[in-house]
Amino acid sequence: MTRPGKVVIVGGSSAGLATAEALRRQGYEGALTVLDAERHLPYDRPPLSKQVLTGAWEPSRTQLRSQQQLASLDAEFLRAAPAVICDAGERAVTTATGRVVRGDALVIATGLRPRTLPDQDELAGVHVLRTFDDAVALRRDLAAGRRLVVVGEGVLGAEIAASARGMGVEVTLAGFGSVLMGTQIGAMMGGLLTRLHTERGVDLRLGVAVEALAASGGGRVCGVRLSSGELLPADVVVVAIGARPATEWLEGSGLTLGDGVECDAYCRAAPGVYAVGDAASWHHEGLGRRLRLENRTNATEQAQTVAANLLGAERPYTPTPYFWTDQYDAKLQVHGLPAPAAETHIAEGDPAQGRFVAVYRENGGVTGVLGWNMPKQARLLRQKHLATPRGGKPAATVRSAP
Ligand SMILES: Cc1cc2nc3c(=O)[nH]c(=O)nc-3n(C[C@H](O)[C@H](O)[C@H](O)COP(=O)(O)OP(=O)(O)OC[C@H]3O[C@@H](n4cnc5c(N)ncnc54)[C@H](O)[C@@H]3O)c2cc1C
CATH class of the missing domain: 3.50.50.60 (FAD/NAD(P)-binding domain)
Known part of the structure; x- marks a missing residue:
């Protein structure tokens, strides 16, 4: 060209x-x-x-x-x-x-x-978080003591829950998956993250679908109804079900x-x-x-x-995928494509100490490396195992918030 x-x-x-x-x-x-x-x-x-x-x-x-x-x-x-x-x-x-x-x-x-729930635009107090204006509006609506329900157990929902707890907000998180961020980091790491949120006071409802948003007479959201029949009371709701x-x-x-x-x-x-x-x-x-x-x-x-x-280079794009997320005092850095079904083991450190690196294997090869407050060690294992991304059947979208 x-x-x-x-x-x-x-x-x-x-x-x-x-x-x-x-x-x-x-x-x-x-x-x-x-x-x-x-x-x-x-x-x-x-x-x-x-x-x-x-x-x-x-x-x-x-x-x-x-x-x-x-x-x-x-x-x-x-x-x-x-x-x-x-x-x-x-x-x-x-x-x-x-x-x-x-x-x-x-x-x-x-x-x-962002994906939305039916009718959510009609109700005051229901938010998504994608833009600058979204963040300012959500922050304005949250205050210590208010009750927030986060819909969605993916990375964005988990981050919002962690940040809101830091503000003294009462948080309930409802999601379809059985652990937080399960599609992004698998059952074992997702289980550890789920435990961290429970320890920090997030009330979790996992493995459930959200049926509807409940409204007060004044057109403001007052709760979230689950497939189990439970009604979660809410002053504010964030819908984080992917995009x-x-x-x-x-x-x-x-x-x-x-x-x-x-x-x-x-x-x-x-x-x-x-x-x-x-x-x-x-x-x-x-x-x-x-x-x-x-x-x-x-x-x-x-x-x-x-x-x-x-500019005429004809260069194929072949990156090793990478994302991070910060929740409470945990920084997770995820290299490669850790498929939810991959076999996971701790390669360094100790989850009990809140610092470790996990390695994901599938079809005989390493497909992902996750560092939990261990950036340098995770990077070294990435260099060792993931210089050339390997196949397997990883999720097509690495950072999504289902
Ligand atoms: C709240 C939040 C937290 C995140 N945290 C992390 C994180 O911790 N780690 C991480 O790795 N990633 C994170 N991400 C993801 C990361 O921010 C995105 O991957 C990145 O912003 C993608 O950049 P982009 O330019 O492709 O898209 P965007 O940043 O979405 O930009 C797209 C732009 O296109 C404009 N646009 C859309 N439609 C049109 C149109 N028709 N005409 C003209 N303009 C249009 C939009 O206004 C926007 O400005 C986060 C994302 C969000 C929303």
């Missing part, structure tokens, strides 16, 4: 911004337009469920770059400008206000939208949409069209299968490859 004269990036958060920066760093001097539905300057999402929710950080601290740093990119930034139509063949997008932006190359970086790729605006674009924007090994969805970050599903040559990752490190790493390929 010849170098594009103009690149249009749709979605200007972690992955979109990293792509713009990587293009400039790799010597791209052409025109660059970045459009985003957000009205805020680009911000980082991981602190939203941790430092912002607990109040340890002012929300503004999540801003990824200063105005000056953004200006130095010599790009046109269109904010509060959601793309609503895409013509992939023309590499053109139309915004909600009817403006058409055309490029020689197009990068899709629109991330995810789906934000690709509705690409319907009819000519691109293939499955679980995300389907790309080849080079993150290319069509000639001159690439996808990056949470919204991208690509063929991982090392694993020999399609993958879509929902984690912060992937947003940055994939952007480097997409930028290089936009």
Whole structure:
């Protein structure tokens, strides 16, 4: 591919911004337009469920770059400008206000939208947590002594429960799985995490489905009804039941949409069209299968490859997946793809001391390494076992909140 004269990036958060920066760093001097539905300057999402929710950080601290740093990119930034139509063949997008932006190359970086329960938008006191505004609204609604019900036992639900306990909130967490984060870290590690939450005072209802949200006369949520018949009283509810790729605006674009924007090994969805970050599903040559990752490190790493390929490199993207989560005083760092069914053993340290590394094996090979307050040792075992990702049948989405 010849170098594009103009690149249009749709979605200007972690992955979109990293792509713009990587293009400039790799010597791209052409025109660059970045459009985003957000009205805020680009911000980082991981602190939203941790430092912002607990109040340890002012929300503004999540801003990824200063105005000056953004200006130095010599790009046109269109904010509060959601793309609503895409013509992939023309590499053109139309915004909600009817403006058409055309490029020689197009990068899709629109991330995810949270899944919701029926009718939740009608009720006050029911939240999701994806954006800056979501975090500010949830923090405002929580106060010591209030009763929070978190729906969803995945990583996001678990983080919110931990942060809310830190604020003195009464927390009940209800989820379908039998342990916290079971789909991401398996039964053994999920069991340890579940125990940690119980010790810290979270009231757990696991292995149950949520049937409905209950409302008071005033249109505010007052509880969550479970399939067991139990009604969990609540002043505030957070629904953290996963998210789906934000690709509705690409319907009819000519691109293939499955679980995300389907790309080849080079993150290319069509000639001159690439996808990056949470919204991208690509063929991982090392694993020999399609993958879509929902984690912060992937947003940055994939952007480097997409930028290089936009400039003609033809480089397949073959990362070793990685995500972290912070809950109470535990930092979990997960390398590779630890399938829920993988055999798990403690390779170093001791769970009783709250510091250890677990190794996941499947089909005779190591597929994942989990460090629990042991970052260095986990990294060394990752280098030893996961330099080239191995196969098996890991979950397609590493960081999700089912
Ligand atoms: C609360 C929270 C905590 C997290 N914690 C961790 C963590 O501890 N560790 C970890 O590894 N990962 C974590 N993650 C995941 C990580 O933040 C994401 O993987 C990362 O943000 C993905 O970046 P992205 O740019 O692909 O998508 P996003 O960050 O979602 O950005 C997509 C951007 O596209 C914009 N957009 C959407 N649709 C359109 C449209 N039609 N037109 C224009 N713009 C559009 C959006 O407004 C948004 O700005 C967390 C995520 C959340 C929400």
